[in-house]
Amino acid sequence: MKNILYYPYINIPKNDWTVRTLLYYDNIGTIVPQEYIWEPEKSYDSFMWELVRMSLVTPINPIEVFANPWEVTKPFITQISEKKLSLEKAQSRFKESDKHTLINTQKFRTAKIHADKFDNEVFYSLENLGLAKRDDGNWYSVETKTADQLMKYTATLVGMKTNRIPTTDEMRPRFFSSRNFKYQRKRETILENLIPFPEQINLHKLLNFKENHSELLAALTNKVEKLVLDDQIKEGTDLFNENIRELVIRKGELTAKMNESQLGNIIFGTACGIIGAVKGISESQNLSGVLWGLPGFGNAIYSALKIENAEKIFDQSGMKYLALIDKKLR
Structure with missing residues (x-):
């Protein structure tokens, strides 16, 4: 998916x-x-x-x-009602939570659920079972484990x-x-190794990047999901770790290739043509003193072209998407 x-x-x-x-x-x-x-x-x-x-x-x-929200969630209420021992324990925990509202422990904590997330009949039933109560506004306090089960069921x-x-x-x-x-968990482990990333990122750049590289993303997803769904390769084993290491190495190779100096000859010829054209325009507009007085102007064009030409590197492994993330977003 x-x-x-x-x-x-x-x-x-x-x-x-x-x-x-x-x-x-x-x-x-x-x-x-x-x-x-x-x-x-x-x-x-x-x-x-x-x-x-x-x-x-x-x-x-x-x-x-x-189409029928209450009918869909009704089996959930039926299930927790029929498990008498579990129900009694949940009711006891919820009663205790009222007595320990200032104690921040998992044992006495309740979950907050917005009233509009479910049909009203669900909360009415939970209140009757002693597992929920209405708070101020549109929120309910629900016994923690019951809330977790309800959200997992609904999701x-x-x-x-x-x-x-x-x-x-x-x-x-x-x-x-x-x-x-x-x-x-297996998928998260793989992605954490392949996409280590800082919290701060420009979302507009991220959106544009995804729109421009959807085919590469599809290749990456196919690669990762084959590893995730292969039950013969279990997380934590040497075989699993070796597969991740190979992916990381391939990503590193592509990143290095995008930065290697051999691209310079190709890009420099292109850059010279552009520089010549820009120089002619600037002189005709009496801007050459300003434009060419900027330190490193030629280097700036050279660097920009290196970034653009990085996309021409051929790769079918799916790792090119990750290499371009390092190149363009990180």
Whole structure:
């Protein structure tokens, strides 16, 4: 799949995971309440709002995805109601959370879920089961494990309906099925090695880069996913580490090739032609004193042309996409 569905939070974090994810997948979807879709500039944090405005992230209202929202989530309520022992433990944890509202521990913590993320009947049922209560505004406090299960359940259904892979930046088993957790953790390990990246990045440059190199991204995705889905190559083994090492080496070779001095002869001839043309124009406009007085002007053109000519290097391994990231974005 080329698209993913981020959960369990509304705002996507501003970190290196998000940058890698934006560069690897075509689009990120997020589960958001109707209120955020109506007034996005007032609802999202500044980073999330910029991602939405640039169409790098697509807000998805789960109520609109399902024709019968309550009927879809009803099996979830039925399941937790039938598991009596687990239900009693969850009810006990939720009661204790009211008595320890100032204690910041996982044991007594509750999760906040926006009322518009689900049909009202879901919260009504959870309140009756002693697992949720209405807070101020449009938010509910929900027993933590119940909230995790509800979000995972919903993300799975929304992902299937919208053809997206449910994922999150929090690599914890409780957010994934056991099979999906294995693959996602494997995928994250590969991408962390191939796309080490700082948190700060120009999103406009990132968007333009993806639009200009979609075919290269497809080649990279094919390469990575073959490794991810190969159950014979298990994460942490020597074979897995050797595969990653080979990819990193190939990426490094391409990056070096894009910078090697042998390109100079080809580029320098082109640069001279351009410089001559520009010099003629500048002289005719009496600008030569200013233009050619700039230190390193010829070197600047030479460097710019090296960047552009880097794209002509032939590669079918998928690593060219990563090499160009190093060349143009980092």
